[in-house]
Amino acid sequence: MHCPDCGEPLHEFSFVGNDKSWRCFRCGGFWADGWVINRLDSKILQKWKPVEVDPGWLNLGSNVCPVDGTQLVRYTGEIIPDNMTVKRCERCGRWWFPTDSLLRYKPAQEAKVNYYRQWGKAADVGSLALPALVLLIVLAGLATVVSLVKRNTGGRVAAQATVRNLAAADGGSGEMWIVWSSAAGYKVKWRRVGEPEWRVGEPERKEEGVYVLKLRDLEQGAEYEAVVEEKGIKFRVD
Incomplete structure (x- = not known):
């Protein structure tokens, strides 16, 4: 390169x-x-x-x-x-x-960030993170992640839109949220990297066009991957 x-x-x-x-x-x-x-x-x-x-x-x-x-x-x-x-x-x-x-x-x-916190605007801190294909926000809280995904989508999803703004947010204690925006709530395939079998989860609709799947009991320090339709991400559980 x-x-x-x-x-x-x-x-x-x-x-x-x-x-x-x-x-x-x-x-x-x-x-x-x-x-x-x-x-x-x-x-x-x-x-x-x-x-x-x-x-x-x-x-x-x-x-x-x-x-x-x-x-x-x-x-x-x-x-x-x-x-x-x-x-x-x-x-x-x-x-x-x-x-x-x-x-x-x-x-x-x-x-x-320090200015926002000192002036009691902690809810706006998440808006200062760079948009990412894999948006990993450690202990940010689900509401912050959903807000970021919605903001990056412009607050609406076209009927023909596929999966956009796919994100992984670390919830701590072996938990991870998979968040994305789309017109439909597609199933999520996920597994630990290297495992032969995929597991499948049904997402929850949090807001219009924003879907969330919470993964539990993940091994800390391990790397996982998830796929929603044809979009995939990898993330490490801290």
């Missing part, structure tokens, strides 16, 4: 132990999943240093997804500071943080 900005090969590493993330050591950009970015904090990022960049290098890339070649799109909104450029692949859902923007983004996000 190559850097969207300067074209150099990306180097694989792990931020949190069970992820695959990448960095360009020429221009300093980071390529990662949204759920990984949501789990990071300033302390984890302290070991990563800004890279001195020649501005001319940033014109050598093709601005496409390193995985599937889709044109990257700049993401704007409340979760991204106005003076920061962050891009996303709409197909695979991963995020590109050019140069040292990730090192600046997390302190800015944490400052806003």
Whole structure:
């Protein structure tokens, strides 16, 4: 895989132990999943240093997804500071943080989270998480996850819509919620990764177009996978 900005090969590493993330050591950009970015904090990022960049290098890339070649799109909104450029692949859902923007983004996000909490707006904290194909929110509460899925859907689901915004939310104590938006409540297949047999669950409709299945008695530290229609996710139980 190559850097969207300067074209150099990306180097694989792990931020949190069970992820695959990448960095360009020429221009300093980071390529990662949204759920990984949501789990990071300033302390984890302290070991990563800004890279001195020649501005001319940033014109050598093709601005496409390193995985599937889709044109990257700049993401704007409340979760991204106005003076920061962050891009996303709409197909695979991963995020590109050019140069040292990730090192600046997390302190800015944490400052806003602290503001919300100090001013008694804890219910709005979830809105500061990056949208992700696998949105893993540890102990966030089901209401927060449903709200995020509904917000990403625009509050409505077209009649012909398939599964969208598939998410896994950690409820603690071996429990996990599978949440998504769709026009119908499809059955969920799930299993521990590596097991031959799938288990099947019936979801509960929480709000218009938002469905939830609660998984219980999962083994902590194990990796699981779930499939709703043709959409699949993997998640680890902490």
